[in-house]
Amino acid sequence: MEIRPDKKLITKSWLILISLSIVIVLFACLLHIIPALDNDVDLEQFSFYLWRIVFIAIILMWIIAAPIIILWIKNLSYFIETDKIVINKGILTKIKQNIPFRMVTDFMLERTLYDRWLGIGSIKIQTAGQTQNATGYEGKLAGLINWDELHEKLRSDLTEARASTKEISEPPKVNENALENILIELKKISRILEKGK
Numbered sequence: 373m374e375i376r377p378d379k380k381l382i383t384k385s386w387l388i389l390i391s392l393s394i395v396i397v398l399f400a401c402l403l404h405i406i407p408a409l410d411n412d413v414d415l416e417q418f419s420f421y422l423w424r425i426v427f428i429a430i431i432l433m434w435i436i437a438a439p440i441i442i443l444w445i446k447n448l449s450y451f452i453e454t455d456k457i458v459i460n461k462g463i464l465t466k467i468k469q470n471i472p473f474r475m476v477t478d479f480m481l482e483r484t485l486y487d488r489w490l491g492i493g494s495i496k497i498q499t500a501g502q503t504q505n506a507t508g509y510e511g512k513l514a515g516l517i518n519w520d521e522l523h524e525k526l527r528s529d530l531t532e533a534r535a536s537t538k539e540i541s542e543p544p545k546v547n548e549n550a551l552e553n554i555l556i557e558l559k560k561i562s563r564i565l566e567k568g569k
Contacts, residue, residue: 375450375522377515380490384515385441387486393430400426450513452526455533457497459511471511473533475499479526480509481519493519495526 400422404415443463451458457476459469480496487493493516496509516522 373452375452375513375516377445377448377450378492378517380492380517381445381515382442384486384490384492385437385445389434389437389441392433396426396430445515448514452522452529454529457511457513457526459513469511471497471499473530475510476530476533479523479530481523482512483519492516493523495519495523 403422404419406418440463444461447460447462447466449460451460455474456470456472459467459471461467461469476497477500478498480498482494482496483492494512494514495516497511497513499510513522
């Protein structure tokens with residue numbers, strides 16, 4: 373089953389960029405305290421340079437981030453297969469990330485403030501010690517409209533995968549005589565090696 377993130381994920385990215393722009397402007401407003409504290413600083417000249425730097429920084433942020441966000445989300449897709457989850461991502465370098473169900477320990481549903489406002493959600497995939505990320509999650513399915521149904525489906529698929537793994541991985545019958553014969557042979561080899569020293 374192929375799943376693509378909803379276009380609302382791009383809207384979420386725009387909202388994050390707008391929020392960052394507002395934070396930068398508020399920080400610049402706070403910097404106006406400096407001329408008030410130091411009489412040697414000319415308020416008019418300080419404001420002139422400060423606001424030019426702020427607006428150039430915001431414009432550069434939008435010019436750089438906007439195309440990257442659009443291309444990243446356009447190239448993002450997820451495939452839910454019977455034994456694994458595949459995440460395709462990347463702009464210049466294409467990455468195909470395979471996460472087998474046998475390695476998955478849990479699925480976490482995540483809905484940020486922007487997600488709840490836009491009606492989307494994300495599912496994080498946690499694996500048993502396989503991730504290199506500090507978050508502990510191997511992959512993330514972001515920008516999902518039907519996050520709740522997919523979360524339940526993934527959990528049931530995980531339960532089925534674990535049940536089939538348990539059936540397959542029953543320990544084989546141990547032949548006690550074979551183990552004793554191996555132990556005897558190992559002792560003989562050990563004695564021969566000790567004599568050789």
